[in-house]
Amino acid sequence: MVRSHLTWALAAIMVAGALATSQAQRGARPDTSELLAKVAAYVARFTEVFTSVVAEERYVQQASGRVAVSGSGRLADTSVVGADRRELVSDFLLIRLPEVGRWAPFRDVFQVNGRPVRRREERLLALLTRPTDSGISMAQAITEESARYNIGEVERTINMPLLALGFLDARQQGRFRFKVEKEDPGVRPGAWALSYREQEKPTVVTTPDGRNLFASGTVWVMPSGEIVRTELGFLKEGLHALVTATFTRDERFGVLVPREMDEVYTLRKSEVRGHATYSRFRKFVVTSSEVMPLPEAN
Numbered sequence: 001m002v003r004s005h006l007t008w009a010l011a012a013i014m015v016a017g018a019l020a021t022s023q024a025q026r027g028a029r030p031d032t033s034e035l036l037a038k039v040a041a042y043v044a045r046f047t048e049v050f051t052s053v054v055a056e057e058r059y060v061q062q063a064s065g066r067v068a069v070s071g072s073g074r075l076a077d078t079s080v081v082g083a084d085r086r087e088l089v090s091d092f093l094l095i096r097l098p099e100v101g102r103w104a105p106f107r108d109v110f111q112v113n114g115r116p117v118r119r120r121e122e123r124l125l126a127l128l129t130r131p132t133d134s135g136i137s138m139a140q141a142i143t144e145e146s147a148r149y150n151i152g153e154v155e156r157t158i159n160m161p162l163l164a165l166g167f168l169d170a171r172q173q174g175r176f177r178f179k180v181e182k183e184d185p186g187v188r189p190g191a192w193a194l195s196y197r198e199q200e201k202p203t204v205v206t207t208p209d210g211r212n213l214f215a216s217g218t219v220w221v222m223p224s225g226e227i228v229r230t231e232l233g234f235l236k237e238g239l240h241a242l243v244t245a246t247f248t249r250d251e252r253f254g255v256l257v258p259r260e261m262d263e264v265y266t267l268r269k270s271e272v273r274g275h276a277t278y279s280r281f282r283k284f285v286v287t288s289s290e291v292m293p294l295p296e297a298n
Helices: 002-025 032-050 120-129 133-147 163-167
Strands: 053-064 067-070 077-080 084-097 102-112 176-183 192-198 216-221 227-236 239-250 255-267 270-286 291-293
Touching: 032 163, 032 176, 032 192, 032 216, 032 227, 032 255, 053 255, 102 133, 163 227, 163 239
Parallel strands: none
Antiparallel strands: 053 084, 053 270, 067 077, 084 102, 176 192, 192 216, 216 227, 227 239, 239 255, 255 270, 270 291
16 A cells, blocks of 8 residues: 555656756747737748739639438438539738738639639739829729639638738737637647637628627647637627638748648538649739749749
């Protein structure tokens, strides 16, 4: 009995020592205000660098409608009504909105299910060389046009990998409540989960008929302020939306660039899922007379 007691005591000491070592290896919990300041500085640097970068987006969407049941008992058969699948290939970029001092992400679809739907070079160069009122109008028209290629019941333009980054801009942070949750090495060693919830109206994202949609989610950030993953969610009147994006370092640009985006939308008895990947990052140098592409970064 004494030996058993000592064995348990030794085990407890070993566990306590292991916990102490694990905690010592982990970083100290960042102060929320200090971390948000670093994140805001990183977002400013990211937008400065990425505004002149164009990526190729390969995006697969799958939609399933309500489930139809025919027959009964063992002979019952189920089928999905309205199931659909679509593959999009697009140019993905940021453009500046000079009159408001902001930037916005845009998807310009040029291929649907393997078939071209436009000539890609002309509009891309126009956006890069004319970030003026006409360029902004063109970009907005492109966004609306590209959104029509989305499938499923959910009308949306939130399926952008950089949307949650905009919430972390210094000018937007005041709209949200942030909290440092925990260190999450499962996402990346040293990354901290930072939760957020939108507090103000009108919200950044609204429904097509103008109703507010409060955003909430988590971003995973390094102590330096670098953003390695974002999660953006909406829940309202039967709609559940979740968009997740992951980022990896690209030494050519000195920032973490988007590599994957996943989305899930559930509305009533229908569901839409999407998966996008990003590659062929091309940086452009814009002069007064031309746009010069630099070698691609894979």
